[in-house]
Amino acid sequence: MASTSGSGTKPKTRKDNEVWLIGPTAHALTGLKLPSTGEVMSLFFQIHKVNKATIKESAKEVIKQKTKEDEKQGMNPPFSSSSESEEQVNSSASECSPPKKSKPGKPRAKNIMSPVLAKALDRTKISDRDAVHLIAAAAQTLGHNVEDIAVNRKTIRQSRMKLRVQSFKSAKEQFILNLDPTIPLVVHWDGKLLPETAGGKETYDRLPIIVSYEENEQLLNVSKLPNGTGEAMANAVVEVVKDWKLKDYIVAMSFDTTSSNTGRHTGACKLIEIKLEKNLLWLPCSHHVHEVVIGGVFDRVMGPSTGPDILVFKRFQAFWPNIVQSDYSTAATDQEMDLVVTENREANDLLFLKKISDYTKVDKEVSEEACRKFINHLWYLNEEVVGFAFFDMNVGDETKQRMVDSLKKAQNGNRMKAVVKPQDVNDIHLEDFVSSATSQFFDMLNLPTDFLQLSPSLWQTNAGYCKAQKKLKTMKVVNDVAERGVALIQDYIHVITKDEEQRQFLLQVVSDHRKNFPNSLKRTVIEALKKNDLCC
Structure with missing residues (x-):
């Protein structure tokens, strides 16, 4: 039966005198034999918990009784110093203390970064820092508690990086899965010398590599070349074609008629045929x-x-506003x-x-x-x-x-x-x-x-x-496809990320988003978002 010590006090139970892993507390050491560690700790918790002594006082009293019992049994003192003995008793006591219950914390902030949101941020060149302000303001405007949403820069950055990789891998797998051997693929490329950093002097040749088929096109890579030679371009094209498993589907090449492309022995076109071990149709732009x-x-x-600008064209450009642009005729009218x-x-x-x-x-x-x-x-x-x-x-x-x-x-x-x-x-x-x-x-x-x-x-x-x-x-014999790739890398080479791998994923994401959202009309956006929901 539980007993009470008086009115208004909490009734004591057997559980009050028990210690986790030890059991009931003891008032004293038995004296019949050498006390075990469990018996020593039972006494310690009796003094500390029941008698309300401090940990230090409890340890001293336990050591005193333990030493006394050891002497009765003809044993040497177990501890070389009082500080060492107290330290060992305290260590044993901490092992016998029950685990503390963790306090209920605040709910974890929700990460609202989705593939479609990440792609939209990438296409519109929103940095991670700017995304914090944009998402927080939009969430508050829509009636959400900003504290419940993960809007710190680190979370946004990590989420966007992860989603770029996922989007690229998904698009690549889907493209390869849907390949039709009866539809010929044309590989396009075009080089452009671009600075590695904004305002920097170090430049590299960038080579957008794209395949076209029917009315579609797919960006494969925008390779970073050590130089603009035919060998470097051929290596980049072949490496990407093999990586995308397109060797058996490529039937033609579209390119600009520069010597680095069309050279009889060291041109990229000839070297690509050699490296792919197959003849391809040559379709210059x-x-x-x-x-x-x-x-x-x-x-x-x-x-x-003698200069980058041709004066007659500059004068024509300046005079253009004076021309009646709704009523003009070209010099050549022969159909x-x-x-x-x-x-x-x-x-x-x-x-x-x-x-x-x-x-x-x-x-x-x-x-x-x-x-x-x-x-x-x-x-x-x-x-x-x-x-x-x-x-x-x-x-x-x-x-x-x-x-x-x-x-x-x-x-x-x-x-x-x-x-x-x-x-x-x-x-x-x-x-x-x-x-x-x-x-x-x-x-x-x-x-x-x-x-x-x-x-x-x-x-x-x-x-x-x-x-x-x-x-x-439907086969494209113009290289506008690659020129759009050049414009893409020019627009995004110095924004959002400096990591080369992430830059490639970024270009893929933007290219894919432009195909799904060709304009900013509400009707187009709604249809594309519905399609995205079905795909997801």
């Missing part, structure tokens, strides 16, 4: 080719520029000269070559320079790429039949670009560029050839031909 022609003619007529650079390149290139050759009647100097420049860039009339013309709606049936007949001709060895002499321009035809090597075009792109047995007038009735025609129409 159509825009760049015509820029070369226009630049050559301008220098020939106006003289080479035949309106080149379509995204498709039908083969027929258009030959037509353009004949046009500028015939322009000698108007201006011989301009005609000669334009012909000289363009003859050096007849990439789309080489023996392989000329195969696109079989699927060109603007090429007549008679020409197509002669092209079919030319497939039996021996190849001329001009695999990279066609060779034409200026004096022969008006005497050549599209079928003159076709040879037995053109059959490789069909093999590379895995295209049907059974329609070649039919009359060209019946090709449009052949299902395989129509399907191949649709496939080829």
Whole structure:
């Protein structure tokens, strides 16, 4: 039975005289034998807990009784000094003390950083410090208690870094999983020399590497090169292509016609073919080719520029506001000269070559320079790429039949670009560029050839031909894709992070966000967010 010591006091129970791991406390040592550690500690807690003595006083009393009992048994004192004895008793007492209950703390702040929020912050170039202010203000405005939300810079930074990695890995795995071997991939790249730090003097070549397919494109990497040589670019492209497991899917290359790309022995294109152990279609940027022609003619007529700015263009730029921009006409109005650079390149290139050759009647100097420049860039009339013309709606049936007949001709060895002499321009035809090597075009792109047995007038009735025609129409022959990659690295190289690995993840995240949120219209944002919820 529990006893009470008086009215108004808490009744004592057996539990009050018990110690964790020891049991009931003892009033004294028994004296029948050497006391055990448990008996010593029972006495200690009796003195300390029941008699309310201090720990130091309790230890001294226990040591005194223990020494007395040892002497009765003819034993030497167990301790060499009083301080050592007190220290040992206190240590044993702490081991017998029950674990303290932890006080209930404040609820852990909620981390609200989500993939879609992290991507939005990255795209809009919000630093981790600025994100603290932005998230806190938005949370308070929406009626949340900011103290319940993790808005410190360290948490935000770590969460964003982790989510970038997760987003990149997820997008990469999904892209590889959805690869269709029947859809040809074109790999694009373009280099740009950029400073490593804002305002810094140390610069590196940055090489955006992107693949395009149908109406889509996928950023693979923006490689940091030791230099801008063909070898360095080829190594970067091949490494990334293999990392993404795209070797068997890449069928063509799109690039600018610089010597570092097109060199016969050390150019990036040739080295990529060697390293990948396969032939690829060479699709140089159509825009760049015509820029070369226009630049050559301008220098020939106006003289080479001695500075970064061309004065006639600066004056035109300054005068532009005075022009009625809603009512103007271009200098050239001939529709035949309106080149379509995204498709039908083969027929258009030959037509353009004949046009500028015939322009000698108007201006011989301009005609000669334009012909000289363009003859050096007849990439789309080489023996392989000329195969696109079989699927060109603007090429007549008679020409197509002669092209079919030319497939039996021996190849001329001009695999990279066609060779034409200026004096022969008006005497050549599209079928003159076709040879037995053109059959490789069909093999590379895995295209049907059974329609070649039919009359060209019946090709449009052949299902395989129509399907191949649709496939080829979506292949990009301009390098705007890579130029967008250059603009991307220029915009984000000096923001948010200085870590190279995180920078690559950042570029991937921004590229992906731009595809999902092409504009800032509310309708677009809502649809993209709903799609994101379904994906998650």
